[in-house]
Amino acid sequence: MLYLDGKLLAWLVIINNAKWIFKMPKIKTVRGAAKRFKKIASGGFKRKHANLRHILTKKSTKRKRHLRPKNMVSKGDLGLVVACLPYA
Structure with a gap:
């Protein structure tokens, strides 16, 4: 097993003198969230308003004019968005 900073990176399996290295699985991005949120330079995420479809x-x-500009994801929801977009 290969560790880096306490995290498991890969498994080394030896069977009959044959070696295989299995990398740990990657985290999948939630594709629906990737289409709805965009990361900005300050670290936050921008989103579109609802009720304009x-x-x-x-x-x-x-009302429609005020729904037009982009808005920021609130602090309470930021953790959920970050969990859905691990590579953003």
Whole structure:
């Protein structure tokens, strides 16, 4: 077994003098989250507002205009987004 900073990186298996190295599995990115959130230089994530996809005729112009600009992910939800995007 190969360790680095206390983390297991790979297994070394020897059977009948044959050696195999198995690397630890990579963490998968949640693809839905990757399409919805973008990381910015300060370390936060930007996101799009909800309620701007359909049934727009009954929403006022002011409401739709205020939903247009991007928003930041709040501190309470930041941990969930980071867990979904391990390589962002």
